[in-house]
Amino acid sequence: MDLEAVPGVGAKTADALAELDDAERALETGDVATLARAPGITEGRAAAIARGAIRIRHDDDGGFLATDRARELYRDALSLVKARAVTTYAKKRLETLYPSSAASRIEEVQAFTRASMERTPTADVRAALADVEPLSAPQGVRVTDRCLATTDAERYAKAREVIPELPVEVVEDTRELAELARGYSTVVALDEAFAGVTIDGDVRVEPGALETPAELVPERPLAFFAANRDTLLAAAEVHRVAGMDALLDIDGLESALARVTADGGVTGDDELARLTDAIADLDAAVSMAENVANDRLREAIRERDVTIEGSDLLSLVERGAGVDSLLSRELGDEYDAAVEAAREHLVETLALDAGETELARQAFPEDPTFPVEHDESVISRLREQLEAEKSRRAARHKRELARELADEREAAEELVRAALELDVELAVARFASDFECVMPDFDGDGFDIAAGRSPLLDVEFAAVEPVDYGVSGVALLSGVNSGGKTSTLDLVALVVILAHMGLPVPADSVRLRRFEELHYHGKTQGTLDAGAFESTLREFAALADGQAGRLVLVDELESITEPGASAKIIAGILEELGERDVTGVFVSHLADEIRDVARYDVAVDGIEAKGLVDGELVVERSPVKDHLARSTPELIVEKLADGGENGFYDRLLAKFE
Known part of the structure; x- marks a missing residue:
């Protein structure tokens, strides 16, 4: 694969990706974790690169979301799915899902989604996933022994x-x-x-x-397992509680990892532990052994009366003899016992073996001296001997453990990859379950939504009223203020976006065509000035000249200018779109006026208000086909007319007919 052909990948990024062992596989599968291991590439950047590679594979220009409002709803939809992932990896991996007009891409994700919806998210699996993260590359290993x-x-x-x-x-x-x-x-x-x-x-x-x-250098393979020990153990637990098959023996892996220390060493060997402790305790043990010998000598001196004849004292002085000679003559046996006690203390404290004991005993010489002191050269040789034996034994165990684990690295990587991908699947499964979703059917003409409920409304999902709505061709959607016209438009856009992402949709059933683009123009705040008005007209002119197979959703376009002119402009736009293979819904309060000036019979649907109860609108949320909905003022006048006595309200109500 030509890496620089991927959108957003220049020469520098391509060089970074080329350092990966399996960059092509990662790009093919959207493996964000692997891509993010390339130098200088973050997980967010890796997700963007993966999306670019997917688009190339499916010959997708990535232009399905044609307006800001459409892109905003996509982000909202994606956030709903990402919020149900546990790992950071899964959240980034889900960002490779995007709405596409390419049938092959939609079908690819649909296959993944159907498999995901067979999963059953459980608290145990989610708890195990919390400790799984992408594998990290070990830092450079240096060995000096x-x-x-x-x-x-x-x-x-x-x-x-x-x-x-x-x-x-x-x-x-x-x-x-x-x-x-x-x-x-x-x-x-x-x-x-x-x-x-x-x-x-x-x-x-x-x-x-x-x-x-x-x-x-057994430290080389061991460094990988040491750096990723916790993640590997967590991934093993995920497989166990989720009942997933693994490419390796999970129990064997856990047993081997229990012998790997955080710094890439080995543990679990009693002899190695003994040598490690002996080296660490050597100086303290030597010092204590000296204290043992000197304490015994002091006690012996206190308990004995030492008498020296004058001639003996003169002879000792003449020979330059000192306290050593006195110890040898008067306390020879006590000195030997004290030194022996020091040797035994040193040997027992460090749990030395026979060969080490022989050297250690030489640390306290036979010749009497006070205070008793060790021979540092002997202790240095003992330390060297212990460290050499420790290094040899550790190296032997490292080699044995490295042989055991080296061939398992690829399977271990797959263990973590499978756990992370499971989190992606479970996020989709939870989304589908939480919002009672179904897979849409791409065999319709326009769209037809049965019992659709938007999870984006500011109410509990269980309290959302279901909406039935379908449109083939172009229609006007009328209705009272606050009756749900905009939320219906949002629902249509959300369902279409999710469907084109290959994901399930929140409805009892959905049939739709595969649209090429989604154009959603949200409500304009206030009348536009001349420049903005001209720009908006240019935008709709381009829309009218665009390709077939688009979905156009427009919310109250009449607010861009005066009502009379707005009705004529919207009627003209509808005429242009009606002559093309376009599906569209225009929300408008001017449906009657637009219908009057249009050159063809414009379809008008209505969200009908049932009436007013305690000043609150009671609305039938599903649009009624071929029905011009009454306005809120008409409802209020109608209510007043029911109780009026002088006929004023009746005469007003007649104006609405």
């Missing part, structure tokens, strides 16, 4: 490129390799020439190591 070594400059360059996570060193001979082994817990020699060489430390000769990067 092991390195690669080679004698070849080309191999050095390749190693730097293939495995950037590890330091790579150039060595001349075995001696330099041995020096590296003293500074790293593991050294991997890439040259066959080092095979059979014996070197102290963990030195491995693996000429083919660059072919299996995950073996050398």
Whole structure:
């Protein structure tokens, strides 16, 4: 796919998308999460790019919504669906749905919608979805406890490129390799020439190591699972509670993830935990061991009387002997016991094994001294030994866990993708359920809505009165003020927009044609000045010259100028549209006047008021076909005429006939 052919995608954005492994699939499926992983592309931008790619695929110019009011109602309709999604991803993914005149696009989304409406949203699934979010790319992994070594400059360059996570060193001979082994817990020699060489430390000769990067750097695959651990666990729970099939063993994944730490390490191994604790507690344990020895010596000195003959004292002084000699002579056994106590404390506190114990015991020398002090060089060697063993064991466990998880990455990505897409489906299912929607049939002439109810009204949906209305051709819609003419027009536009999005509509049934464009002109506030009036006429002239198959909805166009002129202008527009294959509804209080000046028999429908009750209109919300509705003033005069005595109101009422 030519990325720059997608609307809104320039060279810079195309380069960013090209960095994705599956950009074409993401564009084909509207996978906003994947597109948003491209550098510099937000989820909102990703949704816009996905819409552009969809339009190309369906040869859709994206011009269905031809007016501001139509676009406003689309945003309102989309908001109703988005409000029923749990995840941010689903809300952005739903933005790839838009009203289209392309049959293939409508049918594509309808298939998705029908499948979605089979879903049953539950509180458990929604709760599990709350913790699912798009997968994130792990930050760059750097490993410092092991390195690669080679004698070849080309191999050095390749190693730097293939495995950037590890330091790579150039060595001349075995001696330099041995020096590296003293500074790293593991050294991997890439040259066959080092095979059979014996070197102290963990030195491995693996000429083919660059072919299996995950073996050398298990942190690479583990970093992905560490960075996305919570999301993967949440997605697994979604599959479990929703009864969805997965491409991997969910229990096995959860068990493996339980062994991955937040920083990409491993846990769950007792020996590794022991080594980790020993390193962390080493300095404190050494200090406490010294205290144990010195406390015992102090107690021994307090409990014993040490007597030194004058000649002995003179001999000791002449030899330059000090307290060490006195301890050796007078408290030798007590000193040995104190040192032994220190050694035992150190070994037991750190839970050292046999080899570590042998080294640790050397930290407290046999030669008497006071106060007792440890040999720091021994402790340094012990720390190095513990850290090397920890690194080797951790690396071994990382390799084992990485092997277990590496092959599951694609399935894990699909696990999260499926959970996120489920949220999209459930949002549509909830929309359909909340507003008692049905799938529309695109086999009508114009539109025919049975028991349509708008969820956009400022009342509880359950309290919305159903409306039946259908139009084939062009009609005028008359009715009393506040009788529901505008809300009926809004309902028609909303149903048509949802239907052309491929979504269900809030009605008992809907039949309609597939319209090419929706032109909805809302009510103008006040009489227009000359410039605005001219602009409006130009707009309708263009509308009259446009292509067939459009739906035109106009609300009280007469307000643009004087009533007499408005009636003539609207009649002229209706005549033009009536000669073309256009469906239209014009709401007007001048229906009678328009009909009088039109050159053909204009269809007039009416939203009829049943009367006034306590000053409030009682209205039959469904328009009556071929009926000019009475105005509110006529109703009021009629009510007064019923109780009038002098005939004044009767004479006024006659004027309306």
